[in-house]
Amino acid sequence: MTATATARRTVRVDLGDRSYDILIGPGLISAAGREIASRLKGRKIAVITDAHVAPLYLGGFMGALQAEGIDAVSLVLPAGEKTKSFEHLISVCDSVLAARIERNDAVVALGGGVIGDLTGFAAGIVRRGSRFIQVPTSLLAQVDSSVGGKTGINSPHGKNLIGVFHQPDLVLADTDVLDTLSPREFRAGYAEVAKYGLIDKPDFFAWLEKSWRDVFAGGEARIEAIATSCQAKADVVAADERENGQRALLNLGHTFGHALEAATEYDSARLVHGEGVSIGMVLAHQFSARMNLASPDDARRVEAHLGEVGLPTKMDQIPGGLPPAEKLMDAIAQDKKVKAGKLTFILTRGIGQSFVADDVPQSEVIAFLKEKLPK
Amino acid sequence: MTATATARRTVRVDLGDRSYDILIGPGLISAAGREIASRLKGRKIAVITDAHVAPLYLGGFMGALQAEGIDAVSLVLPAGEKTKSFEHLISVCDSVLAARIERNDAVVALGGGVIGDLTGFAAGIVRRGSRFIQVPTSLLAQVDSSVGGKTGINSPHGKNLIGVFHQPDLVLADTDVLDTLSPREFRAGYAEVAKYGLIDKPDFFAWLEKSWRDVFAGGEARIEAIATSCQAKADVVAADERENGQRALLNLGHTFGHALEAATEYDSARLVHGEGVSIGMVLAHQFSARMNLASPDDARRVEAHLGEVGLPTKMDQIPGGLPPAEKLMDAIAQDKKVKAGKLTFILTRGIGQSFVADDVPQSEVIAFLKEKLPK
Structure with a gap:
């Protein structure tokens, strides 16, 4: 886990003829270009x-394409989670068709997770599947949403409920763009980086504990x-593209996290996705300790590291209060199917030892949340 | 090619774990049920x-489900091609989610090609792919659109330009329902039946020439x-699910047919899809003869059979006039990519000897259309 001399790294996602x-x-x-x-x-x-990304990078990106003789058109959408809607999906499909993008041409997502998810979905349905290139401009998108082919929009019934699996043909993660992220946005992406360590890479987590300041500073x-995060996700996706099994591990911290995002009405002033995941990962480790699956020391170690980098780790750090445990439940x-009072959750036996538990008693989760919620 | 004693037939579509x-x-x-x-x-x-199918079959279908303890909800949409729109796609997705259809539940299309294409698309994108059952109620849907997994809606830029490949889990083709079709609608579906003979089953075409009155009358x-039509389509789909090659043969007669549908503004009073395919298949055989690929006798035989069953076979049978050849072109x-003045077309060397030709000169097509268009 040491820096190499060459700056550029390539991670291959092995999916047969869709690699x-x-x-x-x-x-x-x-x-x-x-x-x-x-x-x-x-x-x-x-x-x-x-509209956030366009003033920063659209000009340079279009120029790079045109310099190589590529004929490019662009569409600038409003920034923010609300853009993951049918309304904007329709406008993306329409501009792709108006540009007469054909089988050998491509649709590019230049932006964060919202733009990637929406654009990938449009690419997946125009002409029943068009070529698609991700150019992720947030840390979260670079290490998570741009890899693996999950695309989609939100529905009034919940987040990401409408979409397709549509793998990109190429991902270009320009690490220079991360310098323009706010510290809060960078930290939120970092929660997903730490997640890969917590899933099954204890050495990577230990390296992050030691080296996180260098990661935040930039460079090698x-x-x-x-690269380690992308490789970790690529390995999981190659083994289980459509989440029939182990891909669910990528949801570590996300069950609690999504509930907190819903409870705060997806108000990014109160909580962004990565912050929900950070608190959710701490809760998943604490809950695993409570169920006698893991040592409380591991939960404390996770909380200490995420807290040190500046991420929230406790529900009482979320401004504006939270609903009672039953509402969170x-x-x-x-999100989850409850079968006879049992839930599927990602739990852990310790740092880097996560597993899919499909028999978690709902009553235990409620009791745990009651303990942890601010009084 | 003789009738068997047992009335019910089963055709298997072999697509690995999506068979x-x-x-x-x-x-x-x-x-x-x-x-x-x-x-x-x-x-x-x-x-x-x-709204056309619901009064005839929805009650019986829901009753059959409920008798087996299946909890079913229904949504009745307006009939007609205009229903293949984003507007109705959104309402289908919404009712599927509102009904809390989960991974092991299913979405059913009860209707013709429009309902099948729209519903299959919705099933393909809700939760990134839900189970889907086709209950086709037109001959066209039974022999063509319900088999093979092509789903989609129309765009202002053209028909079926937005969609996904999403295979059904089961197709129930109830042949009793065909008795309620108008003769015109039955004939339109019959054009696709004849197509399978013309693609690569000369014996089936010869059997149809002899037995078409029995086919129209019902029974074995x-x-x-x-069953022969479904098997023919199933074989093509199993060999080339995503139309990278031979699946294009299913478009025999469709290139001319689609152009005629567009020229008549999809006005079903003037031309329905199967009628466009009928004229298109005759034109494809005539054009193949003109290119010295096939004998003019074969074109005459196709024209004679389709004419005998009551299908239109000439452009001047379309009421309301047609635009000039250049407009049709x-x-x-x-629909097609024109590369250096060359087009991809399905042509033929004779009855049951169709092939994909990717170098058809645009100028020859225009000259041919000028000859054939009503003066």
Whole structure:
């Protein structure tokens, strides 16, 4: 787990004839024209981005494409979670078709998770599947949402309930763009980086405990952390693309986290996704200790590290208060099927020893939440 | 190619772990509860249908489900091609989610091609893919659109431009329902039956020439014709699910047909899909003869048979006039990629000897259309 001399890293996602590369390193937006032109048969691209990202990177990205003779059009959508809607899906499909993007051309998502999920979904349904390139501009998108092919939009019935599996043909993770993220947004992405250590890479978690300041500072350690995260996700996805089994491990911390996001009405001023995951991972470790599955020391170690980097680790750090335990349980049950009072949860036997538990008693979860909720 | 003693037929579509059965025969709507209950783990179903089909079959279908303890909800949409829109896709997704259809439950399309295409698309995107059952109620849907997993809606840019490949888990083709079709609608479906003979089954085409009156009358010959058609489509789909090659043969007659549908603005009073395919198949054979690929006798034989059953075979049979050849060519080019003045077309060397030609000169097509268009 040491930094290498060459800055650029490549992670391969092995999915047979749908395999693809994730390129990770500095300067990839400027190099995008070359990287895309060498892989794509077509010469036409539709770039979908949002109003936050466009002023920063759209010009440079379009210039890089045009320099290689690629004919590109762009669509700038409003920034934010509300953009993951049918309304914006329709407008993306419409602009891709209006640009006459054909089988050998591609649709590009230039942005964070919202733009990636929405654009990937549109690419997955235009002409029953079009080529798709991810250019993730947040740490969260680089280490999580841009890899693995889950795409989708939200429904009034819940988040990500409408979508398809549609793998990208290429992911370009330009690590330079991370310098423009707010510290809060970078930390939120870092929660997913730490997650890979907690799932099944105890050495990576130990390295993060030691090296997180270097990861935050940028340079080789950051590229190393992103590449390790992408490789971890790529391995899980290659083994279980459609989440019939072990892919569920990627949801470590997410069951509690999603319930907290729902309880705060997805108000990013109160809680963003990565913060929910951070608190959720601590809760998952504490709950595992309570169930005598893991040592309380491991829960304390997780809490200490996430707290040290500046992430929230306790529900009482969420401003504006939370609903009672039973209400949180409802939000959990909406996501998960409750069978005879039992839930499926990602629990752990210790740092890097997560597993899928499908018989967690609902009553234990409620009792645990009552203990942990601010009085 | 003779009728068998048992009325019910089963055709298997071999697609690995996504294989499924097509049951063909009388009484399958009444038997739907039993057939579905024995195959489905879940006990919840959302039935999507339209205002034409609902008064005829929805009550009986829901009753059959309830008799087997299946909890079913239904949604009745307007009938007609305009229903294949984002607006109705959203309402189908919404009612499926509102009914809390989960992984082991299913979404059912009870209707013709429009309802099947729309509902299959919704099933393909709700929770990134839900179980899906086709109960086709038109001949066209039974022999064509309900088999093979192509789903989708129309866009202002063209038909079926937005969708996914999503295979059903079961197809129930109740041949009793065909008795309520208008003769015109039955004939339109018959064009697709004849198509399978023309693609690569000369013996089936010869049998149809001899036995078409029995097929129209119902009974064993009709079940035989439907089963042979489904088997033909199943074989093509199993070999090339995502249309990378030979699946394109299923488009015999469709390139000209789609152009005629577009030219008549999808006005079913003037031309329905099967009629466009009928004229299109005659044109494909005539054009193949003109290119010295096939004998003009074969084109005459196709024209004679389709004419005998009452299908239109000439462009001048379309009421209301047609645009000039160049305009028709534009409609063809919108569907197909034109590379250096060359088009991909399904042509033929004779009855049952169709092939994919990817170098058809656009100029030849225009000259041919000028000859054939009413003066």
